[in-house]
Amino acid sequence: MAIEEKTLTNLSPERSINTRFTKPDVNRRLEDKKEILVIDQLKKVYPTAKGDYVVLDNLKLSVKQSEFISIIGHSGCGKSTLLTMIAGLNSISGGQISVDNEVVHGAGPDRAVVFQSPSLLPWLSTLDNVMLGVKQVFPHATKKQKLEICKYYLDKVGLGNDFNKKANTLSQGMQQRVGIARAFALKPKVLLLDEPFGMLDSLTRGELQDVLLEVWNKEQITAVMITHDVDESIFLADRVIMMTSGPYAKIGDELVIPFDRPRKRKEILDHPAYYDYRGYLMDFLNH
Amino acid sequence: MKVLKNVGLIIGSIISFLIIWNMASNALYKRAVSTTITKIEKLQSKEAAEETRKRIESGDPSSQPNSLPSPLLVWKTAGLLLDDAHKVMKKKQDFYKKMEKTNAKLKQAGKESITYTGRPSFLDQTITSLKNIFWGVLLAISIAIPVGILMGLSKRFKTSINWFVQIFKPISPVVWFLLVQMIVNTIMTDPDSDNAFVITFISVGLCAMWATLVNTSVGVSSVDESYLNVSKVLRLGIGKKIFKVVLPASIPLIFTGLRITVSVAWMVLIAVEWLSQSPGLGGFVREEFQNGSSSSNAKIMVAMFVIGIIGVILDKLMASVQGLVSFENKSQSPSPLSIMRNMFISKKAA
Ligand SMILES: Nc1ncnc2c1ncn2[C@@H]1O[C@H](COP(=O)(O)OP(=O)(O)OP(=O)(O)O)[C@@H](O)[C@H]1O
Ligand SMILES: [Mg+2]
Numbered sequence: 001m002a003i004e005e006k007t008l009t010n011l012s013p014e015r016s017i018n019t020r021f022t023k024p025d026v027n028r029r030l031e032d033k034k035e036i037l038v039i040d041q042l043k044k045v046y047p048t049a050k051g052d053y054v055v056l057d058n059l060k061l062s063v064k065q066s067e068f069i070s071i072i073g074h075s076g077c078g079k080s081t082l083l084t085m086i087a088g089l090n091s092i093s094g095g096q097i098s099v100d101n102e103v104v105h106g107a108g109p110d111r112a113v114v115f116q117s118p119s120l121l122p123w124l125s126t127l128d129n130v131m132l133g134v135k136q137v138f139p140h141a142t143k144k145q146k147l148e149i150c151k152y153y154l155d156k157v158g159l160g161n162d163f164n165k166k167a168n169t170l171s172q173g174m175q176q177r178v179g180i181a182r183a184f185a186l187k188p189k190v191l192l193l194d195e196p197f198g199m200l201d202s203l204t205r206g207e208l209q210d211v212l213l214e215v216w217n218k219e220q221i222t223a224v225m226i227t228h229d230v231d232e233s234i235f236l237a238d239r240v241i242m243m244t245s246g247p248y249a250k251i252g253d254e255l256v257i258p259f260d261r262p263r264k265r266k267e268i269l270d271h272p273a274y275y276d277y278r279g280y281l282m283d284f285l286n287h
Numbered sequence: 288m289k290v291l292k293n294v295g296l297i298i299g300s301i302i303s304f305l306i307i308w309n310m311a312s313n314a315l316y317k318r319a320v321s322t323t324i325t326k327i328e329k330l331q332s333k334e335a336a337e338e339t340r341k342r343i344e345s346g347d348p349s350s351q352p353n354s355l356p357s358p359l360l361v362w363k364t365a366g367l368l369l370d371d372a373h374k375v376m377k378k379k380q381d382f383y384k385k386m387e388k389t390n391a392k393l394k395q396a397g398k399e400s401i402t403y404t405g406r407p408s409f410l411d412q413t414i415t416s417l418k419n420i421f422w423g424v425l426l427a428i429s430i431a432i433p434v435g436i437l438m439g440l441s442k443r444f445k446t447s448i449n450w451f452v453q454i455f456k457p458i459s460p461v462v463w464f465l466l467v468q469m470i471v472n473t474i475m476t477d478p479d480s481d482n483a484f485v486i487t488f489i490s491v492g493l494c495a496m497w498a499t500l501v502n503t504s505v506g507v508s509s510v511d512e513s514y515l516n517v518s519k520v521l522r523l524g525i526g527k528k529i530f531k532v533v534l535p536a537s538i539p540l541i542f543t544g545l546r547i548t549v550s551v552a553w554m555v556l557i558a559v560e561w562l563s564q565s566p567g568l569g570g571f572v573r574e575e576f577q578n579g580s581s582s583s584n585a586k587i588m589v590a591m592f593v594i595g596i597i598g599v600i601l602d603k604l605m606a607s608v609q610g611l612v613s614f615e616n617k618s619q620s621p622s623p624l625s626i627m628r629n630m631f632i633s634k635k636a637a
Binding site: 087089106107108109111112113115117119121122123124132134137166168186203268 | 364486513514516519522523531532535536538581582614
């Protein structure tokens with residue numbers, strides 16, 4: 001909480017007028033949960049033609065078991081860089097990332113990723129796309145058990161009748177549903193989502209937010225989601241992380257969203273605190 | 288409506304082609320006749336020349352000069368070749384019927400059965416050529432795809448082998464033939480072995496494999512980053528990575544290469560068959576060329592059309608297989624027509 005206090009005292013007077021509300025400080029649901037994702041002194045340097053470009057510097061963040069956090073920040077500040085580093089798809093220049101007390105080296109199915117573009121293997125059916133991962137993670141399960149896992153998650157995301165459709169014949173929204181099913185089917189320790197609904201129209205986006213929440217409610221897998229959509233970040237997350245603009249980006253501020261779960265969209269939107277939270281986040285982004 | 292129009296256009300152009308061909312063949316025929324007659328007049332006498340002219344005009348086939356045959360003659364020759372093929376086939380069948388008992392006995396005694404060794408027909412030659420190209424392409428695939436995959440996967444392997452690919456890629460089929468012949472004839476000294484066949488399909492394979500090799504290597508090295516990320520997150524082993532992700536992703540490019548390989552192989556095959564004295568369409572053309580009888584030119588023309596048509600069929604076959612295995616969304620990849628249309632529209636707007 002040290003970060004929070006520091007940033008709050010640093011606020012300009014103008015800004016504190018806009019945010020005259022008491023920030024909720026804890027989420028009771030998570031009080032006795034252990035920290036599962038710990039990022040310490042993280043640094044990322046991209047070598048460029050004009051010399052080194054330091055995207056992230058001294059970035060600290062920890063996420064509790066079954067916590068859902070969302071990350072917002074200006075375009076180009078380094079959100080995707082942070083996420084791909086957690087995933088192990090991008091090298092670490094300094095500091096370290098640990099998941100469940102183990103320092104991360106390279107990618108692995110304990111950190112499932114859902115990207116903005118669905119990145120399904122287009123030559124496989126929806127079922128085979130999910131199955132490819134399930135086979136890796138549950139090598140000793142029987143064929144029937146594996147099939148059941150795949151079908152369960154595909155059914156959950158609303159594709160119960162499309163097991164054998166080729167991935168490239170599906171719409172963007174449907175493909176992203178498969179992407180979600182594939183990620184959950186891995187039973188990861190941490191679920192990483194990089195603007196998963198960014199390419200969808202607002203109607204489909206709303207549908208998929210509901211789908212995601214529904215699957216998530218059952219499993220309560222620790223999730224880190226990048227988004228540009230402030231409403232989406234409040235609706236889905238237990239905590240919204242605000243990143244400062246790069247270079248040398250770090251965590252600028254954070255806001256706990258203490259709404260109960262399972263959440264209903266209507267209840268959240270009607271909640272008296274909703275617009276305070278929204279205003280607070282918008283305020284951060286506009287400064 | 289549009290289809291009808293296109294069919295009309297094609298028929299029109301075929302007719303014009305035949306007319307031009309016919310005119311050219313008439314003109315060349317007249318020229319050849321007059322050259323022959325003046326030659327005889329110079330070397331022998333006026334009477335002898337007059338006699339030759341009469342013989343030529345009477346239509347005696349043995350005294351016709353060799354020039355570009357007319358469309359009609361080529362058509363008739365095609366019919367004759369087909370009849371001949373029927374006859375040869377019948378002979379062959381009769382032969383085997385007669386030999387049925389003898390061959391059965393030989394087989395029982397553990398000896399080799401007697402095979403038909405008569406003259407092959409034009410149809411037999413065509414089938415031989417198809418067999419040759421099949422083995423050639425198979426050889427090309429079995430070298431080019433594995434090596435291409437290795438080149439695409441490992442930068443180091445690519446760097447160490449690339450000079451070799453660059454140097455051998457543009458080598459002409461004639462040189463490949465000579466090189467392969469040197470090696471094969473040294474190794475295979477048994478007089479019963481079919482050296483011509485081995486030399487032919489190896490030369491064809493080596494000459495035609497480069498498009499597939501290069502395309503496979505490019506396809507493998509340019510697999511979409513997001514597919515590779517999937518394989519990293521799932522920690523797929525190297526075998527699974529290649530067979531489940533890398534290869535399927537590069538199939539469209541590999542097949543583009545294969546299509547080029549097949550058409551190059553067919554083009555080169557005829558020349559190599561000629562050189563290696565192997566049976567096949569190339570051998571047929573060489574024999575007719577050396578034979579030099581009055582019907583030879585027409586037979587060569589028939590072979591030319593058969594070669595061309597088989598080439599088209601092979602290419603269409605490859606294209607349809609390519610369409611089957613391609614996972615790319617057909618609506619997303621723009622057709623050449625739509626690209627042209629877009630170019631036209633953007634030019635107009637600008
Ligand atoms: N491979 C790379 N080499 C050099 N610079 C890079 C590389 N990848 C990203 N960058 C730079 O690092 C910065 C952060 O990029 P990143 O993609 O993480 O931003 P982001 O916050 O995800 O942006 P957006 O919201 O637009 O997705 C950008 O300025 C980008 O240009
Ligand atoms: Mg990004």
